[in-house]
Amino acid sequence: MFLRLLLGSLIRRKDRALLCLASLTTACALAGAMVHVAADSEAKARHELRAYGANLTLVPRAAPTAGALPAAGLTGAEVAAFRRLAGPRLQASSGARYLVARAGEQPVALGGIDWRAAPRLFPYWRWDSGGWPTQPDECALGTRAAAALRSQVGSRLKLKGPAGNQQFRVAAILRAGDAADGQVFVALEAAQRLAAGNEVTVVLATVHGDARAVEGLAREVEAALPGVRAEPARPLAAAEAALLPRLRGLMLAVCVLVFAIAGLTAASTLAGAVLDRQREMALMKALGAEDGAVARLFAVEAVLLGVVAGLLGAGLGLLGAQALMHGLFGLDATFRPLVVPLSLALGICAAAVAAWLPACRVARLEPSTALRSE
Template sequence: MFLQILWRSLQNRKGRVAIAILAVAMGAAMVFALGSLSLDMNDKISRELRDYGANIVVVPPVGGAGSAVEPLLPESVVPALKNSEAAPYILGAIPYLYGIAEIGNQKVVLAGTDFSQVQKSSPWWKVQGSWPTVGTNQSIVGVKAATALNLTVGASYSVRQKDKAGTFTVAGIVTTGGVEDNQIFADLPMAQSLLGHPGQVSQVQVSAQTGKQPVTALATAIEQSVPAAKVKVVKQIAQAEGQTLGKIEWLMVLVTVIILGASAIAVMSTMTTTVLERTKEIGLMKAIGAETSSIGKLFWTEAVCIALLGGLVGSVIGFGVAQLIGKTVFQTAISFRPFVLPVSLAISAIVTLLASFVPVRAATAVVPAITLRGE
């Protein structure tokens, strides 16, 4: 009997039930979408931020990075990074060897590097021309250095360093907005030979993904695997990354709370209207012997049905929204997290039941005698 009454109640109010389900679905969709995004967001945003520079620098244990002569690091530091505990989180490791050289009568900073790693870890470098071919004498010249030395793409120039000299060809002119604009970049082995430091580097710039591991923990893991070096965290980048992730998470929470609040108001409005429309029906049910608890049970069950249906529909929509955001913003799919579904359903149920509290209480407070007299 109870199930028949419940079914007819829902069936006779299809329009209002549909509105309530839609309201719950909106909230559930946001919970599911933002829940799925938040679980993948840290990794994906951390990977996106790595395009704007390294967050860890490996330098010699004494002195400082960028020293023209001493101290230096063995080039074996780079493969050692791949064997460290932080290896799964390292997206790129760029070795650099710096030295002062002369072009004509002007001194310039010559930097030897691995161009394949630079292209991978520093996509923000704007190169006019092309990237050098590995193992050749092709080079990249900073835009300010190119202006000062009157160099253009395709030009050849001689570089001297003490008693050694080499000839390079300009493959491209780079603009970064940083110190790189004043430097000349050559293939690492060529620079090592010219500067007289075979098998050595000045520093290694590491781009590490910090979505699952804090950058300080990754720096510690690298330092343990490379005891001959000192590992520094680029604090400005690390702090900016942490602040960005924190602000986005709070924004997502705020948006979810607002939408859940709107859903609760919509459900409360729908349930209140339903109680007002069924006041005489409730009074008649009580008059023929229905207990107050049975009336409450009927409305609470309706609320649960609305919550579950809305939660399921909203979860499906939410997963689609998460995929859309993932493809649009991060150019990748968002992973399906099974435990997000019960969380979404639970939150939908809680919001719906809280929103139904006042209307159900009003329904159970109906007085049969007064209602049936039409007062």
């Protein structure tokens, strides 16, 4: 009979049961999504910071620390040694050769870079027109350089360096928001030919790991290559160090808030549903049911809904987290099995507390009071 009461209430009163289920499921899904997002946010934020480009720069030890371009170069052997030392820690790297060239009578700052590595070293570059050059005779112009040279995509540009000249086709106009807007970029090999040397001015690298890992690699490089100075991108490291603990705290606070709000909302829906049924409870008491038996019936019904809501919420939470992560970071959420028991616990606790307290209150009422209130 207990089962008949339980199933009868759930099956034959689908609307009310579904409303409670929807409320609990929403709470569990929200909480689950927040846990996923919170757990992933640190890794994703670090990934986001990587979008600001290279986090390690190698220059010749004799080079000035800031401002003017270094006159000396890094040899191919030093670049190769750095890559071997960094190994799998290296996400992307490119030697870059900077020189002053001429376009006609006009001097231009010319940079030679490895076009294959460039998208990961300069992910913040945006294209006013065109896209990454793919051919050895193609170049990209910063917006200011393009304006000064009156060039656009498809234009021909003849550049003259100390060792010769070469004609390039303009493949793209880029906007970086920094010095690159005033520069012309060609393939590294082309710049080296114009400069008559295989040395590179700097090596730009994106290294996996947090600020401490980048700093560690920099010290290793300097110890192994005496002619090289390795400089972590300190503003990035500082931003990372300042941002991530705050992000962690914020996500924790948001999680707790979402848990509380979602749980309370679901609880109030369930509590309302129990109070709506006080005539049923009074009738059961009038037929001889004891207070505990009546409260237990409603609590078990709520817990059953809580279990279903917890499981549904865990699945929907992952989908929600996926949508959030895609929207915020353009990345997939990582499934965390811990969310399933957590979602179940929230569903069951919210349902049990929400149903048990009003059920006990109503069960303690004299049946005549509840039946008369109708």
